[in-house]
Amino acid sequence: MGVFSRLSDIVNANINSLLDRAEDPEKMVRLMIQEMEDTLVEVRSAAVKAIADKKEVERKLKKLHDGQIEWEEKAEFAVSKGRDDLAKGALMARRRLAEQAVVLERELEVIEETLGKFDEDMNKLHNKLNEAKGKQRAVEIRMKTAEKRVKLREKLHNSQIDDALLRYEAMERRIDELEASAESYDMGRAKTLDEQFGDLEAELGIEDDLKALKERVNKDN
Structure with a gap:
Protein backbone atom coordinates (compact mmCIF):
# COMPACT_ATOMS: atom_id res chain seq x y z
CA MET A 1 0.00 0.00 0.00
CA GLY A 2 1.35 3.43 -0.98
CA VAL A 3 2.05 6.10 1.59
CA PHE A 4 -0.79 8.30 0.33
CA SER A 5 -3.45 5.57 0.39
CA ARG A 6 -2.31 4.36 3.81
CA LEU A 7 -2.28 7.93 5.11
CA SER A 8 -5.80 8.46 3.74
CA ASP A 9 -7.00 5.30 5.51
CA ILE A 10 -5.50 6.51 8.79
CA VAL A 11 -6.88 10.05 8.53
CA ASN A 12 -10.38 8.80 7.68
CA ALA A 13 -10.37 6.08 10.35
CA ASN A 14 -12.86 6.33 13.21
CA ILE A 15 -10.70 5.59 16.24
CA ASN A 16 -13.63 5.20 18.64
CA SER A 17 -15.35 2.70 16.35
CA LEU A 18 -12.16 0.66 15.90
CA LEU A 19 -11.50 0.54 19.64
CA ASP A 20 -15.10 -0.44 20.42
CA ARG A 21 -14.79 -3.47 18.12
CA ALA A 22 -11.31 -4.46 19.30
CA GLU A 23 -10.87 -7.48 21.58
CA ASP A 24 -7.82 -5.79 23.12
CA PRO A 25 -8.32 -1.97 22.90
CA GLU A 26 -5.01 -1.26 24.63
CA LYS A 27 -3.07 -3.29 22.04
CA MET A 28 -5.14 -1.88 19.17
CA VAL A 29 -4.50 1.78 20.04
CA ARG A 30 -0.79 1.04 20.55
CA LEU A 31 -0.57 -0.51 17.06
CA MET A 32 -2.50 2.43 15.58
CA ILE A 33 -0.09 4.93 17.10
CA GLN A 34 2.89 2.92 15.83
CA GLU A 35 1.44 2.85 12.30
CA MET A 36 0.74 6.59 12.40
CA GLU A 37 4.27 7.37 13.56
CA ASP A 38 5.74 5.10 10.86
CA THR A 39 3.56 6.74 8.20
CA LEU A 40 4.54 10.19 9.43
CA VAL A 41 8.21 9.27 9.00
CA GLU A 42 7.51 8.09 5.43
CA VAL A 43 5.57 11.25 4.59
CA ARG A 44 8.35 13.44 5.93
CA SER A 45 10.91 11.47 3.93
CA ALA A 46 8.83 11.90 0.76
CA ALA A 47 8.44 15.61 1.54
CA VAL A 48 12.21 16.02 1.92
CA LYS A 49 12.71 14.43 -1.51
CA ALA A 50 10.03 16.67 -3.03
CA ILE A 51 11.70 19.78 -1.56
CA ALA A 52 15.05 18.67 -2.99
CA ASP A 53 13.40 18.12 -6.40
CA LYS A 54 11.84 21.57 -6.21
CA LYS A 55 15.19 23.22 -5.50
CA GLU A 56 16.78 21.36 -8.40
CA VAL A 57 14.01 22.40 -10.82
CA GLU A 58 14.24 26.00 -9.61
CA ARG A 59 18.00 26.01 -10.27
CA LYS A 60 17.43 24.66 -13.79
CA LEU A 61 14.72 27.24 -14.43
CA LYS A 62 17.00 30.06 -13.32
CA LYS A 63 19.68 28.78 -15.64
CA LEU A 64 17.19 28.63 -18.52
CA HIS A 65 15.89 32.13 -17.80
CA ASP A 66 19.44 33.48 -17.63
CA GLY A 67 20.17 31.72 -20.91
CA GLN A 68 17.13 33.31 -22.55
CA ILE A 69 18.26 36.77 -21.45
CA GLU A 70 21.75 36.07 -22.76
CA TRP A 71 20.46 34.93 -26.20
CA GLU A 72 18.11 37.93 -26.30
CA GLU A 73 21.05 40.27 -25.76
CA LYS A 74 23.08 38.46 -28.45
CA ALA A 75 20.18 38.77 -30.88
CA GLU A 76 19.98 42.50 -30.20
CA PHE A 77 23.72 42.86 -30.67
CA ALA A 78 23.61 40.94 -33.98
CA VAL A 79 20.78 43.17 -35.26
CA SER A 80 22.75 46.28 -34.30
CA LYS A 81 25.63 44.99 -36.40
CA GLY A 82 23.40 44.12 -39.33
CA ARG A 83 23.76 40.38 -38.82
CA ASP A 84 20.17 39.28 -39.05
CA ASP A 85 21.28 35.70 -39.68
CA LEU A 86 23.03 35.60 -36.32
CA ALA A 87 20.08 37.33 -34.70
CA LYS A 88 17.74 34.62 -36.01
CA GLY A 89 20.04 31.90 -34.64
CA ALA A 90 20.12 33.60 -31.25
CA LEU A 91 16.32 33.93 -31.20
CA MET A 92 15.93 30.24 -32.07
CA ALA A 93 18.28 29.31 -29.22
CA ARG A 94 16.27 31.54 -26.87
CA ARG A 95 13.01 29.85 -27.99
CA ARG A 96 14.41 26.37 -27.30
CA LEU A 97 15.33 27.44 -23.78
CA ALA A 98 11.86 28.95 -23.30
CA GLU A 99 10.20 25.68 -24.35
CA GLN A 100 12.35 23.76 -21.87
CA ALA A 101 11.43 26.29 -19.20
CA VAL A 102 7.70 25.72 -19.85
CA VAL A 103 8.15 21.98 -19.22
CA LEU A 104 10.07 22.62 -16.00
CA GLU A 105 7.51 25.18 -14.82
CA ARG A 106 4.77 22.57 -15.17
CA GLU A 107 6.93 20.11 -13.26
CA LEU A 108 7.48 22.73 -10.57
CA GLU A 109 3.72 23.27 -10.26
CA VAL A 110 3.19 19.53 -9.70
CA ILE A 111 5.92 19.45 -7.05
CA GLU A 112 4.43 22.46 -5.25
CA GLU A 113 0.97 20.88 -5.31
CA THR A 114 2.47 17.69 -3.91
CA LEU A 115 4.22 19.62 -1.14
CA GLY A 116 0.96 21.39 -0.32
CA LYS A 117 -0.76 18.01 -0.06
CA PHE A 118 2.08 16.72 2.13
CA ASP A 119 1.71 19.70 4.45
CA GLU A 120 -2.07 19.29 4.69
CA ASP A 121 -1.86 15.54 5.25
CA MET A 122 0.87 15.83 7.87
CA ASN A 123 -1.27 18.32 9.81
CA LYS A 124 -4.20 15.89 9.67
CA LEU A 125 -1.94 13.02 10.68
CA HIS A 126 -0.54 15.00 13.61
CA ASN A 127 -4.08 15.72 14.80
CA LYS A 128 -5.05 12.06 14.39
CA LEU A 129 -1.91 10.98 16.25
CA ASN A 130 -2.70 13.33 19.13
CA GLU A 131 -6.25 11.97 19.19
CA ALA A 132 -4.96 8.38 19.30
CA LYS A 133 -2.52 9.20 22.12
CA GLY A 134 -5.38 10.78 24.06
CA LYS A 135 -7.44 7.62 23.52
CA GLN A 136 -4.46 5.52 24.62
CA ARG A 137 -4.29 7.37 27.94
CA ALA A 138 -8.05 6.97 28.39
CA VAL A 139 -7.89 3.24 27.59
CA GLU A 140 -4.99 2.74 30.02
CA ILE A 141 -6.95 4.49 32.78
CA ARG A 142 -10.05 2.39 32.05
CA MET A 143 -8.01 -0.83 32.04
CA LYS A 144 -6.31 0.01 35.34
CA THR A 145 -9.65 0.96 36.89
CA ALA A 146 -11.23 -2.29 35.69
CA GLU A 147 -8.31 -4.32 37.06
CA LYS A 148 -8.62 -2.61 40.44
CA ARG A 149 -12.36 -3.30 40.52
CA VAL A 150 -11.79 -6.98 39.72
CA LYS A 151 -9.14 -7.28 42.43
CA LEU A 152 -11.38 -5.50 44.91
CA ARG A 153 -14.30 -7.81 44.13
CA GLU A 154 -12.05 -10.85 44.46
CA LYS A 155 -10.81 -9.54 47.79
CA LEU A 156 -14.35 -8.86 49.02
CA HIS A 157 -15.51 -12.27 47.82
CA ASN A 158 -12.63 -14.00 49.59
CA SER A 159 -13.32 -11.95 52.72
CA GLN A 160 -16.97 -13.03 52.72
CA ILE A 161 -15.91 -16.67 52.40
Missing part, protein backbone atom coordinates in the same frame (compact mmCIF):
# COMPACT_ATOMS: atom_id res chain seq x y z
CA ASP A 162 -13.43 -16.25 55.24
CA ASP A 163 -16.12 -14.68 57.44
CA ALA A 164 -18.54 -17.52 56.68
CA LEU A 165 -15.90 -20.12 57.52
CA LEU A 166 -15.12 -18.35 60.79
CA ARG A 167 -18.82 -18.32 61.68
CA TYR A 168 -18.99 -22.01 60.78
CA GLU A 169 -16.00 -22.81 63.00
CA ALA A 170 -17.46 -20.71 65.82
CA MET A 171 -20.74 -22.61 65.56
CA GLU A 172 -18.94 -25.95 65.73
CA ARG A 173 -16.98 -24.70 68.73
CA ARG A 174 -20.23 -23.63 70.40
CA ILE A 175 -21.73 -27.09 69.79
CA ASP A 176 -18.65 -28.70 71.32
CA GLU A 177 -18.95 -26.44 74.37
CA LEU A 178 -22.66 -27.16 74.79
CA GLU A 179 -22.09 -30.89 74.51
CA ALA A 180 -19.23 -30.67 76.98
CA SER A 181 -21.39 -28.65 79.37
CA ALA A 182 -24.21 -31.14 79.08
CA GLU A 183 -21.86 -34.03 79.68
CA SER A 184 -20.44 -32.32 82.76
CA TYR A 185 -23.92 -32.03 84.28
CA ASP A 186 -24.56 -35.67 83.57
CA MET A 187 -21.48 -36.81 85.39
CA GLY A 188 -22.43 -38.62 88.59
CA ARG A 189 -26.21 -38.56 88.05
CA ALA A 190 -28.85 -39.83 85.65
CA LYS A 191 -30.85 -37.33 83.59
CA THR A 192 -34.52 -36.79 84.24
CA LEU A 193 -37.04 -37.31 81.48
CA ASP A 194 -37.56 -33.53 81.13
CA GLU A 195 -33.81 -32.96 80.82
CA GLN A 196 -33.54 -35.56 78.11
CA PHE A 197 -36.32 -33.89 76.13
CA GLY A 198 -34.67 -30.49 76.67
CA ASP A 199 -31.32 -31.80 75.43
CA LEU A 200 -33.02 -33.27 72.40
CA GLU A 201 -34.70 -29.97 71.51
CA ALA A 202 -31.46 -28.01 72.01
CA GLU A 203 -29.52 -30.46 69.89
CA LEU A 204 -32.13 -30.28 67.11
CA GLY A 205 -32.08 -26.47 67.20
CA ILE A 206 -28.30 -26.32 66.92
CA GLU A 207 -28.32 -28.90 64.14
CA ASP A 208 -30.81 -26.69 62.25
CA ASP A 209 -28.56 -23.65 62.73
CA LEU A 210 -25.56 -25.66 61.53
CA LYS A 211 -27.44 -26.88 58.46
CA ALA A 212 -28.48 -23.31 57.56
CA LEU A 213 -24.90 -22.08 57.97
CA LYS A 214 -23.55 -24.86 55.74
CA GLU A 215 -26.06 -23.92 53.05
CA ARG A 216 -24.91 -20.27 53.15
CA VAL A 217 -21.25 -21.28 52.92
CA ASN A 218 -21.92 -23.57 49.95
CA LYS A 219 -23.92 -20.81 48.26
CA ASP A 220 -21.08 -18.28 48.70
CA ASN A 221 -18.65 -20.74 47.09
Whole structure:
Protein backbone atom coordinates (compact mmCIF):
# COMPACT_ATOMS: atom_id res chain seq x y z
CA MET A 1 0.00 0.00 0.00
CA GLY A 2 1.35 3.43 -0.98
CA VAL A 3 2.05 6.10 1.59
CA PHE A 4 -0.79 8.30 0.33
CA SER A 5 -3.45 5.57 0.39
CA ARG A 6 -2.31 4.36 3.81
CA LEU A 7 -2.28 7.93 5.11
CA SER A 8 -5.80 8.46 3.74
CA ASP A 9 -7.00 5.30 5.51
CA ILE A 10 -5.50 6.51 8.79
CA VAL A 11 -6.88 10.05 8.53
CA ASN A 12 -10.38 8.80 7.68
CA ALA A 13 -10.37 6.08 10.35
CA ASN A 14 -12.86 6.33 13.21
CA ILE A 15 -10.70 5.59 16.24
CA ASN A 16 -13.63 5.20 18.64
CA SER A 17 -15.35 2.70 16.35
CA LEU A 18 -12.16 0.66 15.90
CA LEU A 19 -11.50 0.54 19.64
CA ASP A 20 -15.10 -0.44 20.42
CA ARG A 21 -14.79 -3.47 18.12
CA ALA A 22 -11.31 -4.46 19.30
CA GLU A 23 -10.87 -7.48 21.58
CA ASP A 24 -7.82 -5.79 23.12
CA PRO A 25 -8.32 -1.97 22.90
CA GLU A 26 -5.01 -1.26 24.63
CA LYS A 27 -3.07 -3.29 22.04
CA MET A 28 -5.14 -1.88 19.17
CA VAL A 29 -4.50 1.78 20.04
CA ARG A 30 -0.79 1.04 20.55
CA LEU A 31 -0.57 -0.51 17.06
CA MET A 32 -2.50 2.43 15.58
CA ILE A 33 -0.09 4.93 17.10
CA GLN A 34 2.89 2.92 15.83
CA GLU A 35 1.44 2.85 12.30
CA MET A 36 0.74 6.59 12.40
CA GLU A 37 4.27 7.37 13.56
CA ASP A 38 5.74 5.10 10.86
CA THR A 39 3.56 6.74 8.20
CA LEU A 40 4.54 10.19 9.43
CA VAL A 41 8.21 9.27 9.00
CA GLU A 42 7.51 8.09 5.43
CA VAL A 43 5.57 11.25 4.59
CA ARG A 44 8.35 13.44 5.93
CA SER A 45 10.91 11.47 3.93
CA ALA A 46 8.83 11.90 0.76
CA ALA A 47 8.44 15.61 1.54
CA VAL A 48 12.21 16.02 1.92
CA LYS A 49 12.71 14.43 -1.51
CA ALA A 50 10.03 16.67 -3.03
CA ILE A 51 11.70 19.78 -1.56
CA ALA A 52 15.05 18.67 -2.99
CA ASP A 53 13.40 18.12 -6.40
CA LYS A 54 11.84 21.57 -6.21
CA LYS A 55 15.19 23.22 -5.50
CA GLU A 56 16.78 21.36 -8.40
CA VAL A 57 14.01 22.40 -10.82
CA GLU A 58 14.24 26.00 -9.61
CA ARG A 59 18.00 26.01 -10.27
CA LYS A 60 17.43 24.66 -13.79
CA LEU A 61 14.72 27.24 -14.43
CA LYS A 62 17.00 30.06 -13.32
CA LYS A 63 19.68 28.78 -15.64
CA LEU A 64 17.19 28.63 -18.52
CA HIS A 65 15.89 32.13 -17.80
CA ASP A 66 19.44 33.48 -17.63
CA GLY A 67 20.17 31.72 -20.91
CA GLN A 68 17.13 33.31 -22.55
CA ILE A 69 18.26 36.77 -21.45
CA GLU A 70 21.75 36.07 -22.76
CA TRP A 71 20.46 34.93 -26.20
CA GLU A 72 18.11 37.93 -26.30
CA GLU A 73 21.05 40.27 -25.76
CA LYS A 74 23.08 38.46 -28.45
CA ALA A 75 20.18 38.77 -30.88
CA GLU A 76 19.98 42.50 -30.20
CA PHE A 77 23.72 42.86 -30.67
CA ALA A 78 23.61 40.94 -33.98
CA VAL A 79 20.78 43.17 -35.26
CA SER A 80 22.75 46.28 -34.30
CA LYS A 81 25.63 44.99 -36.40
CA GLY A 82 23.40 44.12 -39.33
CA ARG A 83 23.76 40.38 -38.82
CA ASP A 84 20.17 39.28 -39.05
CA ASP A 85 21.28 35.70 -39.68
CA LEU A 86 23.03 35.60 -36.32
CA ALA A 87 20.08 37.33 -34.70
CA LYS A 88 17.74 34.62 -36.01
CA GLY A 89 20.04 31.90 -34.64
CA ALA A 90 20.12 33.60 -31.25
CA LEU A 91 16.32 33.93 -31.20
CA MET A 92 15.93 30.24 -32.07
CA ALA A 93 18.28 29.31 -29.22
CA ARG A 94 16.27 31.54 -26.87
CA ARG A 95 13.01 29.85 -27.99
CA ARG A 96 14.41 26.37 -27.30
CA LEU A 97 15.33 27.44 -23.78
CA ALA A 98 11.86 28.95 -23.30
CA GLU A 99 10.20 25.68 -24.35
CA GLN A 100 12.35 23.76 -21.87
CA ALA A 101 11.43 26.29 -19.20
CA VAL A 102 7.70 25.72 -19.85
CA VAL A 103 8.15 21.98 -19.22
CA LEU A 104 10.07 22.62 -16.00
CA GLU A 105 7.51 25.18 -14.82
CA ARG A 106 4.77 22.57 -15.17
CA GLU A 107 6.93 20.11 -13.26
CA LEU A 108 7.48 22.73 -10.57
CA GLU A 109 3.72 23.27 -10.26
CA VAL A 110 3.19 19.53 -9.70
CA ILE A 111 5.92 19.45 -7.05
CA GLU A 112 4.43 22.46 -5.25
CA GLU A 113 0.97 20.88 -5.31
CA THR A 114 2.47 17.69 -3.91
CA LEU A 115 4.22 19.62 -1.14
CA GLY A 116 0.96 21.39 -0.32
CA LYS A 117 -0.76 18.01 -0.06
CA PHE A 118 2.08 16.72 2.13
CA ASP A 119 1.71 19.70 4.45
CA GLU A 120 -2.07 19.29 4.69
CA ASP A 121 -1.86 15.54 5.25
CA MET A 122 0.87 15.83 7.87
CA ASN A 123 -1.27 18.32 9.81
CA LYS A 124 -4.20 15.89 9.67
CA LEU A 125 -1.94 13.02 10.68
CA HIS A 126 -0.54 15.00 13.61
CA ASN A 127 -4.08 15.72 14.80
CA LYS A 128 -5.05 12.06 14.39
CA LEU A 129 -1.91 10.98 16.25
CA ASN A 130 -2.70 13.33 19.13
CA GLU A 131 -6.25 11.97 19.19
CA ALA A 132 -4.96 8.38 19.30
CA LYS A 133 -2.52 9.20 22.12
CA GLY A 134 -5.38 10.78 24.06
CA LYS A 135 -7.44 7.62 23.52
CA GLN A 136 -4.46 5.52 24.62
CA ARG A 137 -4.29 7.37 27.94
CA ALA A 138 -8.05 6.97 28.39
CA VAL A 139 -7.89 3.24 27.59
CA GLU A 140 -4.99 2.74 30.02
CA ILE A 141 -6.95 4.49 32.78
CA ARG A 142 -10.05 2.39 32.05
CA MET A 143 -8.01 -0.83 32.04
CA LYS A 144 -6.31 0.01 35.34
CA THR A 145 -9.65 0.96 36.89
CA ALA A 146 -11.23 -2.29 35.69
CA GLU A 147 -8.31 -4.32 37.06
CA LYS A 148 -8.62 -2.61 40.44
CA ARG A 149 -12.36 -3.30 40.52
CA VAL A 150 -11.79 -6.98 39.72
CA LYS A 151 -9.14 -7.28 42.43
CA LEU A 152 -11.38 -5.50 44.91
CA ARG A 153 -14.30 -7.81 44.13
CA GLU A 154 -12.05 -10.85 44.46
CA LYS A 155 -10.81 -9.54 47.79
CA LEU A 156 -14.35 -8.86 49.02
CA HIS A 157 -15.51 -12.27 47.82
CA ASN A 158 -12.63 -14.00 49.59
CA SER A 159 -13.32 -11.95 52.72
CA GLN A 160 -16.97 -13.03 52.72
CA ILE A 161 -15.91 -16.67 52.40
CA ASP A 162 -13.43 -16.25 55.24
CA ASP A 163 -16.12 -14.68 57.44
CA ALA A 164 -18.54 -17.52 56.68
CA LEU A 165 -15.90 -20.12 57.52
CA LEU A 166 -15.12 -18.35 60.79
CA ARG A 167 -18.82 -18.32 61.68
CA TYR A 168 -18.99 -22.01 60.78
CA GLU A 169 -16.00 -22.81 63.00
CA ALA A 170 -17.46 -20.71 65.82
CA MET A 171 -20.74 -22.61 65.56
CA GLU A 172 -18.94 -25.95 65.73
CA ARG A 173 -16.98 -24.70 68.73
CA ARG A 174 -20.23 -23.63 70.40
CA ILE A 175 -21.73 -27.09 69.79
CA ASP A 176 -18.65 -28.70 71.32
CA GLU A 177 -18.95 -26.44 74.37
CA LEU A 178 -22.66 -27.16 74.79
CA GLU A 179 -22.09 -30.89 74.51
CA ALA A 180 -19.23 -30.67 76.98
CA SER A 181 -21.39 -28.65 79.37
CA ALA A 182 -24.21 -31.14 79.08
CA GLU A 183 -21.86 -34.03 79.68
CA SER A 184 -20.44 -32.32 82.76
CA TYR A 185 -23.92 -32.03 84.28
CA ASP A 186 -24.56 -35.67 83.57
CA MET A 187 -21.48 -36.81 85.39
CA GLY A 188 -22.43 -38.62 88.59
CA ARG A 189 -26.21 -38.56 88.05
CA ALA A 190 -28.85 -39.83 85.65
CA LYS A 191 -30.85 -37.33 83.59
CA THR A 192 -34.52 -36.79 84.24
CA LEU A 193 -37.04 -37.31 81.48
CA ASP A 194 -37.56 -33.53 81.13
CA GLU A 195 -33.81 -32.96 80.82
CA GLN A 196 -33.54 -35.56 78.11
CA PHE A 197 -36.32 -33.89 76.13
CA GLY A 198 -34.67 -30.49 76.67
CA ASP A 199 -31.32 -31.80 75.43
CA LEU A 200 -33.02 -33.27 72.40
CA GLU A 201 -34.70 -29.97 71.51
CA ALA A 202 -31.46 -28.01 72.01
CA GLU A 203 -29.52 -30.46 69.89
CA LEU A 204 -32.13 -30.28 67.11
CA GLY A 205 -32.08 -26.47 67.20
CA ILE A 206 -28.30 -26.32 66.92
CA GLU A 207 -28.32 -28.90 64.14
CA ASP A 208 -30.81 -26.69 62.25
CA ASP A 209 -28.56 -23.65 62.73
CA LEU A 210 -25.56 -25.66 61.53
CA LYS A 211 -27.44 -26.88 58.46
CA ALA A 212 -28.48 -23.31 57.56
CA LEU A 213 -24.90 -22.08 57.97
CA LYS A 214 -23.55 -24.86 55.74
CA GLU A 215 -26.06 -23.92 53.05
CA ARG A 216 -24.91 -20.27 53.15
CA VAL A 217 -21.25 -21.28 52.92
CA ASN A 218 -21.92 -23.57 49.95
CA LYS A 219 -23.92 -20.81 48.26
CA ASP A 220 -21.08 -18.28 48.70
CA ASN A 221 -18.65 -20.74 47.09
